[in-house]
């Protein structure tokens with residue numbers, strides 16, 4: 444308990460320092476925004492409306508244009524049918540036809556491109572879109588929703604698909620944490636200079652250390668019940684976040700011979716947040 448109190452005091456001190464620092468960064472951001480007003484489009488695909496919610500939030504906050512990528516043949520709502528069709532399209536590189544866009548992508552400077560993560564990357568309708576355009580010279584901001592993670596891997600694929608576009612840092616959120624999204628989007632847009640205002644800039648994580656029994660319990664509680672995460676934590680680093688602590692675990696999958704559709708066993712990074720008075724939650728996994 445004493446240790447927890449100490450950590451909370453430490454967190455408060457660290458965040459106070461950060462908030463002073465962020466004020467200075469905000470004024471630089473404001474100056475930059477006055478100089479130019481880029482034309483921004485929020486373009487997204489969403490099957491079950493999670494990504495649509497993020498897209499609308501971003502477009503509203505930016506006052507940007509918004510358009511949905513719509514496949515000609517919709518994926519039906521059944522999860523297993525979608526898995527089978529999506530896997531086949533991915534394996535064969537046979538991406539679905541999409542409806543023509545009403546927006547003229549060429550006239551925008553910044554494209555926010557949103558998608559659900561399917562099999563570790565952007566869903567196939569977004570691959571179709573990328574195959575049909577040349578985003579050379581444009582700034583592209585990826586955003587996505589996922590069960591456990593995929594922002595980083597999909598961003599790498601995006602950079603390969605559009606090598607002459609400037610791919611900016613993106614935003615991703617677990618489908619199970621969408622209630623945290625509006626505040627996170629607000630902070631993300633401010634931190635990256637798209638809208639004005641103060642934002643929270645977190646400290647870098649320190650070096651990881653071997654997990655203690657207490658940290659193992661936090662990891663286990665965070666991933667408990669999530670079928671895709673069947674892993675043991677080995678090492679961790681801890682930093683302060685508003686109203687709590689964030690843990691960056693290195694974990695290793697336990698063998699999954701029982702289910703060949705599960706991702707291959709291996710090392711992963713798992714981010715876990717513990718907010719004051721709440722149970723630990725994992726926020727993303729990087730495989």
Ligand SMILES: Cc1cc2nc3c(=O)[nH]c(=O)nc-3n(C[C@H](O)[C@H](O)[C@H](O)COP(=O)(O)O)c2cc1C
Nearest residue numbers: 489490491492493494559560561562563590591592
């Ligand atoms: C075919 C399919 C494959 C998926 N693959 C992954 C995956 O590899 N990793 C992951 O974290 N979530 C995966 N998901 C979960 C979706 O990314 C998640 O439910 C997302 O929020 C759906 O967004 P939407 O409502 O905008 O369609 C998958 C979902 C489907 C239907």
